[in-house]
Structures are given as C-alpha cells and as structure tokens.
Amino acid sequence: MTKEPVLRFTEALVRLAHLVQQVFVDVSKEYELTPQQAQLLCLLIGGPVGMTELTRSLHLEKSSLTGLVDRAEKRGLVARTRDSHDRRTCRIALTPEGERIGALAHDGMTERLEALARELPQQHRDLLASVIGEILTEHTAQTGRAWLPSGS
Amino acid sequence: MTKEPVLRFTEALVRLAHLVQQVFVDVSKEYELTPQQAQLLCLLIGGPVGMTELTRSLHLEKSSLTGLVDRAEKRGLVARTRDSHDRRTCRIALTPEGERIGALAHDGMTERLEALARELPQQHRDLLASVIGEILTEHTAQTGRAWLPSGS
DNA sequence: TATTGTTATACTCTATAACTATA
DNA sequence: TATAGTTATAGAGTATAACAATA
Numbered sequence: 553m554t555k556e557p558v559l560r561f562t563e564a565l566v567r568l569a570h571l572v573q574q575v576f577v578d579v580s581k582e583y584e585l586t587p588q589q590a591q592l593l594c595l596l597i598g599g600p601v602g603m604t605e606l607t608r609s610l611h612l613e614k615s616s617l618t619g620l621v622d623r624a625e626k627r628g629l630v631a632r633t634r635d636s637h638d639r640r641t642c643r644i645a646l647t648p649e650g651e652r653i654g655a656l657a658h659d660g661m662t663e664r665l666e667a668l669a670r671e672l673p674q675q676h677r678d679l680l681a682s683v684i685g686e687i688l689t690e691h692t693a694q695t696g697r698a699w700l701p702s703g704s
Numbered sequence: 705m706t707k708e709p710v711l712r713f714t715e716a717l718v719r720l721a722h723l724v725q726q727v728f729v730d731v732s733k734e735y736e737l738t739p740q741q742a743q744l745l746c747l748l749i750g751g752p753v754g755m756t757e758l759t760r761s762l763h764l765e766k767s768s769l770t771g772l773v774d775r776a777e778k779r780g781l782v783a784r785t786r787d788s789h790d791r792r793t794c795r796i797a798l799t800p801e802g803e804r805i806g807a808l809a810h811d812g813m814t815e816r817l818e819a820l821a822r823e824l825p826q827q828h829r830d831l832l833a834s835v836i837g838e839i840l841t842e843h844t845a846q847t848g849r850a851w852l853p854s855g856s
Numbered sequence: 857t858a859t860t861g862t863t864a865t866a867c868t869c870t871a872t873a874a875c876t877a878t879a
Numbered sequence: 880t881a882t883a884g885t886t887a888t889a890g891a892g893t894a895t896a897a898c899a900a901t902a
Contacts, residue, residue, distance in 0.1 A: 561829050562817040564836040569724035571843060572717050574763060586868065586893095603884065611726060616870045618885055623868075640878045640883040665714040668839055676835050677713050683832045684716040687820055691723060738891065755861065768893045770862055775891070792860040792901045 572665065579660040583653050589624050590661075593646065593654030600633060600645035629653060724817065731812040735805050741776055742813075745798065745806030752785060752797035781805060 559567070573587075580590040588610075595601065595609055607617050621644055624630045629650035632642045646654055669677050711719070725739075732742040740762075747753065747761055759769050773796055776782045781802035784794045798806055821829050 559833050559837045559840070561821065561833045562814045564833040564840070565720070565724050565817050565820075566728075566813070567840050567844065568717070568836045569721040569728075571840065572721035573725065576718075576721075577763070588869070604882090611729075612869090613871055614884060615872080615886080619869070622885095638879070638883080642884075661718070662714045665717050668717075668843055669713065671842055672835070672838060676838065679831060680835045681711050681713045681716040683824070683828050684720045685711045686824060686828065688711070688716070688719050688723065690823060691820055692719065740892065756859090764892090765894055766861060767863080767895080771892070774862095790860080790902070794861075 571668070575661060575664045575668070579657055579664060582660060583657050585653065585657060588620055589627075589629065590654075590657045592620060592624060592644075593629060593650055594658050594661075596630065596644060596646045596650070597654050597658060600643040602641055602643050604641075606644065624650070723820070727813060727816045727820070731809055731816060734812060735809050737805065737809060740772055741779075741781065742806075742809045744772060744776060744796075745781060745802055746810050746813075748782065748796060748798045748802070749806050749810060752795040754793055754795050756793075758796065776802070 576587050576590065580587045583590070585593070591610065592606075595606070601609070603614065603617060603621070606612075606621075607614050610617065610620075612620070621630060621632065625632065628647055630644050631647050633645050634642050636643070669680075672680075728739050728742065732739045735742070737745070743762065744758075747758070753761070755766065755769060755773070758764075758773075759766050762769065762772075764772070773782060773784065777784065780799055782796050783799050785797050786794050788795070821832075824832075
C-alpha cells in the first residue's frame, strides 16, 4: 500500500505547472524576453523550423505566430530564411544574438528547475521523471525537440 | 538502483507544465473564459478574496488585476464588495453565474487532468502526487486554497 | 506619510477574417 | 483550387507611472 498523498493528484499537477510557469516568467524577464519569446528561442535551439510546424508546436494560429516572429525579428533574435524549393514557405532561424540569449535563458531555466528539486533524493527525481514520461508518451507527440510544448 | 528515466528531469517538468497549461486553455475556451479568468474564478471558489491577496496569488501588478477584475465584472462573473472597516479595500466575490461557471470549469479541468493519468496505476499516481508535494511544500506558501498558483 | 486601489498609456499576445503569392 | 504566410482589426493581458481616497 502506498501512503495517501497530501495533495490530490490534479491539484498537485496544477500547482506544479504554475510553479514551472513562474520560473519560466522570471527567467525570461532576466533576459528581457517575454515568456513567449523565450519559448520560441528554446524551440529553435535545435535548428531552423518552419512556420507551420511552429504553429503546431506552440498551439498558435498562423497570424499570431507571424506577430511573434515579427517582434522577435525586430529585436534581432531570429531571422526568416527562404531556402526551400517552395517559395511560399519560410523557416525561422536564430541569429547569433538569439542563439546566445536562447542558450542563456534555457540554461537559466534548467538551473532554476533543478534547484526546485535540490532537496529531493535523486531516486525521487528519477521517479518523478519516469512517471511524467509515462503520461507524456501517451499524450504528446514525439519530436525529439527539447522543450517542445505539449501538442503534436 | 532506479532505472534511468527517458526524459531529463527538467525537460519532464517543462513538458508536463505545457500539457497542463494546454488543458487549462482548452477547458477555459469551452466555457468562453480566458485562462486568466478561469484561474480567477477557481481562486474565488473558496470565498471572497481581497485585491492585495489576489495580486500575490496571481503574481500580478495591482493595475493588471484591476483590469482583469473589471472585465470579469463586466461579464457578470464577479463583483466588488466593500464590507470592511477600511474603506480603501474591496473584496472580490463570485456572482451566482461566476459560481456556476467556475465550478463547471474547475470540474472540467479536474476531469481532463484525471484522464491524462487514466492509464497510470493508482500507485504511480499517488507517487507522483507525493513527490510533487515534496517540491511544493518547499517552494510555495501554504494557504489551503485550491489551485492557488505557485507564489505566496 | 503610507497604503489601497484606479486611471492613463504603451506594448505584447491572441484570434478571426480577408488577402497575396505560390503551387 | 489549395496551401503558406501576411495584413487588418479587435480585444485581452500586462507593466510602469501618476493619481485619488482613505488610513
């Protein structure tokens, strides 16, 4: 028999999500990014991504993404590249500055999230990651890209 | 020895948070609420709360909260009440309609989050809640209020 | 003076609908 | 015609700074 947890399962999930979100917001602010911009940068760390794929990853309408990319481009963080045979499409790539800030933000968040669990025995940490993994493999697409949000 | 998890700990946290957030967004939309309005309603289910306490719970500046409450009030979901001896303060309470929608949204989210784990053995679910509880008790204030976001 | 909350302003984020360019 | 992306527009969310009312 397992000990009855203090928190209900759903409440634990919601509160954990809020905590992670707050880390995201705080670290983004440190680098003068909005959380959405930080998420975009983290998503692009693995290499350029097309607009359509980004709308799916970020769960955004294409026009919303256009605006997000516009503002990130104006700040010199990303650039649109047209290197495909289909001249309608474009791919979004990090600029050197975007690469730098994106890496800093990513590392900052990783550090802060690790810190959340610094009192946790390694065994519990692995357990948590494993069980979360069970949930995620059922409910999110596999893309291999780090920090891809939930959706397909 | 514990089996090495498939996901790194921080990546598991981030992706889980995105998944929960998406549930929040989806369910809110079902009831024609913004996620922020839904969060506000859920927070008020336990009873009226003052503006200052709300800014802390929601991690918002007071002016941002004024706008959020204004819009929720205009939709008939909440009402400002001035029942204190200090006539500067006000408390935000759910209207009957807000109570109704808030309960529906809360239950909808609970249901959807439970569904995420329906393939998980109860033992794993309890384990997850326990370990998350360990993290939360260290990093969030105790208020006893359901679905309070991370902060104090 | 200090605190509580609002107002004014500016910007970001988001969606819907209409549009342009390419396929 | 269909698809990829942009533009136009409207509304929500957020922060900073200045303000009003109360303590």
